[in-house]
Amino acid sequence: MTVDAHHHVWDLSVRDQDWIAEDSPLRRDFTVDDLAPEARAAGVDRTVLVQTVTVAEETPEFLALAAESDLIAGVVGWTDLTRPDVADELARLRELPGGRYLKGVRHQVQGEPDPEWLLRADVRRGLAAVADAGLVYDLVVLPGQLPACARAAAGLPELTFVLDHLGKPPIATGALEPWASAVRTLAALPNTVCKLSGMVTEADPESWTVDDLRPYADTVLAAFGPDRLMFGSDWPVCAPLASYGEVLALARELTDPGEQADIFETTAVRVYGL
16 A cells, blocks of 8 residues: 555635645645645555645545545544644544544644744644644744744654654755754654655755665655655645655655655554554
């Protein structure tokens, strides 16, 4: 089995995606019906659908999609971690149609002006509720926020933190530091996992090659090991730069065949309880 641990869908007639530029090729609908033939053609059997906007209504919609799909095996949704009744809200989501597919929670921490947002007392209470619910927490952050990620993970050893997109390293510039050191610090904590995803969108859109991506893939492989690394397509965000099949082929080229059972299946199944 091959698992894609990170993709999105959206319908602009239901909700705008205000992060998409007006002239972007991403400014159109991308549905499960668009994803399925590409995923199946690439040999992907199961996927994890990940939130796109900080809107409470999106998560129930995604859970309902999962309940109707033979492809989506899990959902990483969104809820306001700072609300005092976050534990009740997580329980409510699990009672909805498709609620059993809720596997994790994510917030666009990359957009928070406070680099230590994850360390706020109200956020920490919310993260503890995520752990108590048996869910994981996906981190979508910028490199400068990685130190706070490590401190948050150290303070909540009962919660699994999943780093999306390698922590968005500056692939376009070729710089490794200070990103690499921060990633190693995070990876030293046993309750952390990383997604091999989102690399093409951080590379130079005009000239990137697989060799540009390799130092960053090698860094997370060495830091986390294959048993704490999982493949994610980041479709359709990747689409202007590489097709679904190309992104999967890139990930295979960047990893050793002996590591791929973990990276393309076992880690995601274990971490998300698929």
